[in-house]
Amino acid sequence: ETGVTQTPRHLVMGMTNKKSLKCEQHLGHNAMYWYKQSAKKPLELMFVYNFKEQTENNSVPSRFSPECPNSSHLFLHLHTLQPEDSALYLCASSQDLGLSYGYTFGSGTRLTVV
Amino acid sequence: GESVGLHLPTLSVQEGDNSIINCAYSNSASDYFIWYKQESGKGPQFIIDIRSNMDKRQGQRVTVLLNKTVKHLSLQIAATQPGDSAVYFCAEISNAGGTSYGKLTFGQGTILTVHP
Numbered sequence: 001e002t003g004v005t006q007t008p009r010h011l012v013m014g015m016t017n018k019k020s021l022k023c024e025q026h027l028g029h030n031a032m033y034w035y036k037q038s039a040k041k042p043l044e045l046m047f048v049y050n051f052k053e054q055t056e057n058n059s060v061p062s063r064f065s066p067e068c069p070n071s072s073h074l075f076l077h078l079h080t081l082q083p084e085d086s087a088l089y090l091c092a093s094s095q096d097l098g099l100s101y102g103y104t105f106g107s108g109t110r111l112t113v114v
Numbered sequence: 115g116e117s118v119g120l121h122l123p124t125l126s127v128q129e130g131d132n133s134i135i136n137c138a139y140s141n142s143a144s145d146y147f148i149w150y151k152q153e154s155g156k157g158p159q160f161i162i163d164i165r166s167n168m169d170k171r172q173g174q175r176v177t178v179l180l181n182k183t184v185k186h187l188s189l190q191i192a193a194t195q196p197g198d199s200a201v202y203f204c205a206e207i208s209n210a211g212g213t214s215y216g217k218l219t220f221g222q223g224t225i226l227t228v229h230p
Contacts, residue, residue, distance in 0.1 A: 002157065033218075043158075043203070043220040056217070090157050092218075102148050103218055105157030 003027045006091050006106035013081065014114055021076040021109045023091030029104070031097040032074040034066060037088040037108070049074060050097040081113045126227045133194045135224045137187040137204035144206040148218070149178060149189045153200045161189070161202075191226075199228045 004025045013019050023032065034046040048056035049068040063085075065077040074091055088110050092103040127133050139147075145166040150158035164171045164178045164187075171178050177190040187204050201223045208217075 002159070004157075006157075042222045045217060045219075048217070092157075102160050102163055105150075105159070107155065107157045 002104050002106065004091055004093055004104050004106035006089075006109050008109055009107065010110045010112075012112045012114060013078065015081060015083070017081075018077070018079040020078065021089055021091075021111075023074040023076075023106055025072055025091075025093040025104070025106075027093060027104060029093035029095050030071055031094045032068060032071070033092040033094075033103065034074065034076055035090040035092060035105075037090055039087075043090065047076075048097065055097065078111075081111075083113050086111055086113045123222070124225045124227070126229065127194050129194065129196060129228055129230050131194055133189075133191040133198070133226060133228075135189045135191075135202050135204075135226065137189075137221050139185050139187060139204070139206055139221075141206065141208055141219070142185070143208045146207045147178070147180060147187050148205045148207075149176075149187075150203045150205060150220075151198075151200045152203065152223070158203060194226075194228050196228045196230055199226055201225050 007022045011019060031050045033048050036044045036046055045058050046060045047054060047066045052068050052071055063080050067075040088108040090108045091106045094103045125133060148163045149161040151161050152158045162171060162173045162176050162178050164180050166182060169180050175192045179188045189202060191198055203220050203223045205218050205220045
């Protein structure tokens with residue numbers, strides 16, 4: 001375990017469903033991130049939170065809605081997704097934003113939209 | 115836009131050989147570089163990092179080389195083992211301000227396969 005835990009590990013959902021992805025870290029990190037990893041593409045940054053405040057929305061469609069209730073938890077709420085949204089969704093955290101720290105990643109949620 | 119990219123998408127080596135994975139970057143303001151390893155079913159794991167004021171850094175069986183003149187980064191793995199088989203990503207962080215400030219930007223990845 002890396003210290004960043006993501007649940008569920010796998011999720012299959014229909015296009016009309018609503019589901020949520022959860023990320024939890026107890027590393028004392030202040031910044032948390034959502035990344036999307038599709039086949040044959042670089043990891044795409046979706047959202048950045050620093051001290052619970054969203055600092056970045058990388059032009060993500062509104063069918064993805066993040067929530068950060070505290071510095072240890074990050075959610076990604078999903079609704080009316082499209083098949084092309086099927087991907088591995090990775091959560092990461094870092095000590096702070098904007099400093100030369102590496103990120104710690106979770107194992108991801110493998111999402112399949114049917 | 116700025117990007118970090120890889121020269122070779124796949125690399126196959128024999129167990130015991132040395133492996134070299136290359137990466138090119140275009141953001142001249144990049145000042146911190148990281149190599150990640152991603153095994154099947156897992157998230158990226160930190161391998162080694164290097165700051166822009168260095169040109170070489172060594173870890174256990176891994177060495178990262180940075181050539182800022184040509185904006186090139188490489189990861190060398192000595193005595194490659196089957197357990198090294200994974201996808202390797204280079205990534206960079208720029209602290210120069212602007213829209214890329216503090217964000218980790220990834221390259222596409224190289225698939226390393228080690229044959230016993």
